[in-house]
Amino acid sequence: MSASFDRLTQLCAKRYSVDASIIKPEGDIFETLGIDSFQAAELMSELEMEFDVEIPDYELQDIKTFGALSSAIDERI
Amino acid sequence: MFRWTLRDGTYELEMGREPCNEIGTTVLAELERFLDQVDTENASALIIHSTVRGGFSAGADLRELYNGLMDVPEKEQEPRLRDFIERIHSVMDRIDMLPLTTIGVVHGICFGGGFELALTCDILIAEKNARFAFPELRLGVVPGFGGIPRLRRDVSNAVVRDLLLTGRSINAKKAVACGLASQMVPVGAGLRAARKTAEQANKFDPESRRACKEFMKPLPREELDAEKDLFVRLAMRPVLQAALKKFVESDDPRPYLP
Numbered sequence: 001m002s003a004s005f006d007r008l009t010q011l012c013a014k015r016y017s018v019d020a021s022i023i024k025p026e027g028d029i030f031e032t033l034g035i036d037s038f039q040a041a042e043l044m045s046e047l048e049m050e051f052d053v054e055i056p057d058y059e060l061q062d063i064k065t066f067g068a069l070s071s072a073i074d075e076r077i
Numbered sequence: 078m079f080r081w082t083l084r085d086g087t088y089e090l091e092m093g094r095e096p097c098n099e100i101g102t103t104v105l106a107e108l109e110r111f112l113d114q115v116d117t118e119n120a121s122a123l124i125i126h127s128t129v130r131g132g133f134s135a136g137a138d139l140r141e142l143y144n145g146l147m148d149v150p151e152k153e154q155e156p157r158l159r160d161f162i163e164r165i166h167s168v169m170d171r172i173d174m175l176p177l178t179t180i181g182v183v184h185g186i187c188f189g190g191g192f193e194l195a196l197t198c199d200i201l202i203a204e205k206n207a208r209f210a211f212p213e214l215r216l217g218v219v220p221g222f223g224g225i226p227r228l229r230r231d232v233s234n235a236v237v238r239d240l241l242l243t244g245r246s247i248n249a250k251k252a253v254a255c256g257l258a259s260q261m262v263p264v265g266a267g268l269r270a271a272r273k274t275a276e277q278a279n280k281f282d283p284e285s286r287r288a289c290k291e292f293m294k295p296l297p298r299e300e301l302d303a304e305k306d307l308f309v310r311l312a313m314r315p316v317l318q319a320a321l322k323k324f325v326e327s328d329d330p331r332p333y334l335p
Contacts, residue, residue: 038097038131041186041208047249051206056245057210 101138132185221308
C-alpha cells in the first residue's frame with residue numbers, strides 16, 4: 001500500500017468519527033465516510049494541508065477509492 | 078434567511094440560506110433589501126459571512142436558472158437572462174463601491190457566483206477549510222457576475238488563468254499565498270478575526286478611509302460590461318442548458334462536472 005495510506009486513514013477516521021478498520025484501500029470514499037460534495041471539498045483541503053500538496057480537482061475526478069486517493073497524494077509529495 | 082445588525086459602527090450581514098447560499102432571485106432580493114437601507118454615514122465596516130454549514134456560497138442557483146430559462150419561449154430567454162445579469166451586476170457593484178471597509182469571512186465552499194460575491198469585498202479572511210473555484214467553464218460558460226474583472230484586479234494572471242481555464246479549486250493556504258485572501262484562520266475563528274479588523278477600520282478618519290478605498294479599488298467598468306455580453310452570448314447556446322439539465326436531474330453526491 002502507498003506510503004500515505006496510513007496517514008490518510010487516521011485523518012479520515014478522526015475527522016469523520018469512523019473506525020479506522022473500515023477504511024480499506026478498495027473502499028469507496030463517499031460511501032465509507034458517508035460524506036456529501038461539500039464535505040468532500042473540505043476533506044480535500046484537509047488532505048492538501050496535512051500532506052502539504054496541491055491536488056487539482058481534475059486529477060481527483062475519477063478517483064473513487066482510498067487506495068487511489070493515497071496514490072494520487074504520493075505522486076504529489 | 079439573511080439578517081444584519083449594526084453595532085459600534087460595524088454591519089454584520091449574515092447569509093443563512095440553505096443549502097449553501099445559492100444566488101438566485103431570492104438571495105438577490107435580500108442583498109438589495111440590505112443595500113437599500115444600509116446607513117453609510119453611521120458605519121465604518123461591513124462583515125459578510127455565512128451561517129450555513131456547507132460554506133460561504135456555492136454560487137448561482139442553477140436550478141432556478143434552468144427552470145427560469147425553460148419556463149419561457151425561446152425568444153424571451155435572452156432578454157430574461159440579460160435582465161438577471163444586469164440586476165446581479167448592479168448589486169455586486171453596489172457592494173464593491175460601498176464607502177465602508179468590507180470584510181468577507183469565507184469557510185467551506187466559495188464557488189462561482191459565491192466567489193464573485195466574495196471578490197466584491199475589500200478584505201477576505203479565509204478559514205482553513207475554505208475552498209475557492211470558478212467551475213463555470215465546466216458548465217460551458219464563463220463567470221457572469223463580475224468575477225473575471227474582479228479576480229484580475231486582485232491576483233496574478235497565472236492564478237487567474239489556472240482557476241478559469243481548468244475550473245479547479247484552491248484551498249485557503251493557496252488563496253493567501255496568491256493574494257486573494259489576506260488572512261487564514263482556524264475553522265470557526267473567521268468572524269472574530271473580522272470583528273477585530275472592523276474595529277481597526279472604525280478608528281480611522283471616515284473621509285480618509287473612504288478616499289483610500291475609492292483610490293485603490295476602482296470598479297473595472299469596461300471589463301464588467303464586456304463580461305456581461307460574453308456570458309449572455311455563451312449562456313444562450315445549448316451547451317449550458319444541457320449541463321444545467323444534467324445538474325438538475327442528478328442526485329449523485331459526487332461532483333458531476335467534467
